[in-house]
Amino acid sequence: MRKWIIWLLVLAIVGGGLGFYLYNKPKTSMEAMKTDNVLAASDLVQEFENDEAAAEIKYLDKTVEVSGVVREITDAGIILDSDNDLIGVLCEFENPNDLKDIKVKDNVKIKGICTGKLLDVVLSRSIILK
Amino acid sequence: MKVFSHFFIAVFFLIHSAGAQKYFTKTAIVTFESNTPMEKINATNKSGTCVADFGSGNVEFAILVKGFQFEKALMQEHFNENYMESSKYPKAVYKGKMEGVDKIDLSKNGKHKVKTSGQLTLHDVTKPFSNDVQLEVKDGKISTSTNFTIAVADYGIVVPALVRDNIAKNVAVKVQANLEPLK
Numbered sequence: 001m002r003k004w005i006i007w008l009l010v011l012a013i014v015g016g017g018l019g020f021y022l023y024n025k026p027k028t029s030m031e032a033m034k035t036d037n038v039l040a041a042s043d044l045v046q047e048f049e050n051d052e053a054a055a056e057i058k059y060l061d062k063t064v065e066v067s068g069v070v071r072e073i074t075d076a077g078i079i080l081d082s083d084n085d086l087i088g089v090l091c092e093f094e095n096p097n098d099l100k101d102i103k104v105k106d107n108v109k110i111k112g113i114c115t116g117k118l119l120d121v122v123l124s125r126s127i128i129l130k
Numbered sequence: 131m132k133v134f135s136h137f138f139i140a141v142f143f144l145i146h147s148a149g150a151q152k153y154f155t156k157t158a159i160v161t162f163e164s165n166t167p168m169e170k171i172n173a174t175n176k177s178g179t180c181v182a183d184f185g186s187g188n189v190e191f192a193i194l195v196k197g198f199q200f201e202k203a204l205m206q207e208h209f210n211e212n213y214m215e216s217s218k219y220p221k222a223v224y225k226g227k228m229e230g231v232d233k234i235d236l237s238k239n240g241k242h243k244v245k246t247s248g249q250l251t252l253h254d255v256t257k258p259f260s261n262d263v264q265l266e267v268k269d270g271k272i273s274t275s276t277n278f279t280i281a282v283a284d285y286g287i288v289v290p291a292l293v294r295d296n297i298a299k300n301v302a303v304k305v306q307a308n309l310e311p312l313k
Binding site for chain 1: 156157159176177179192193194195196197199201202203204206210217220221308
């Protein structure tokens with residue numbers, strides 16, 4: 001009988017500990033995230049332009065690496081060029097300090113999570129790949 | 131030929147003068163906070179898009195739900211998967227009108243309070259929405275800010291009984307947008 005109680009206690013502690021660990025787990029760092037797709041910024045824009053619903057299924061929540069030319073630098077990130085002057089890939093940076101060495105017209109490779117398309121296709125938590 | 135060139139000049143000025151009244155941003159900041167004695171949750175999104183026409187008063191604001199960043203991974207997962215169902219409904223959109231903005235002199239620096247009312251779509255539920263917005267015109271740019279609360283239940287978001295004490299029934303939202311003239 002006593003053995004049961006001890007086992008129950010152990011289980012409760014392990015369960016509680018696991019729950020607490022999961023609850024407090026920080027987000028996986030972008031560096032450590034597995035890349036799902038590698039493509040050019042202009043191709044990503046093209047896919048969203050052609051069929052937004054299909055592109056959402058393919059890219060939403062996915063970690064993508066896009067390469068392209070910096071069109072514009074914003075408060076929170078950069079916008080990469082595409083073949084369409086009105087649309088680009090807006091990369092919102094996880095750490096704004098990463099922006100300080102970037103200039104317009106630079107060729108860059110960015111890793112981030114695709115969250116969808118507003119005026120631009122948006123990548124959140126972006127980092128620069130060296 | 132001359133008629134044509136006059137026509138084009140007229141069209142150009144028409145577009146130009148209409149364009150001068152339009153302002154936009156792609157980097158509006160939206161934060162929200164859910165405060166209960168059990169838990170404090172907040173999240174930020176820095177990629178809100180806003181287009182505001184100070185001639186007609188039309189304003190449109192959109193944000194990607196998946197762009198909200200939380201402190202804890204699990205919170206972000208629950209927010210997207212259980213509450214907002216952001217894979218099915220990726221965008222939150224507000225479309226409305228700003229009252230009396232055509233009377234604001236945008237060439238002069240100054241602060242204004244403007245009422246906006248329209249329709250807010252969240253989680254595929256559209257509801258009438260109205261709120262006051264603070265505008266500050268400074269050197270041709272307009273910074274705007276507004277605060278409001280959203281009743282989670284109004285937008286068909288169901289919170290399970292188990293975590294009912296952890297999530298506020300009314301979530302406080304702050305929006306800050308620095309608008310620039312649309313060229």
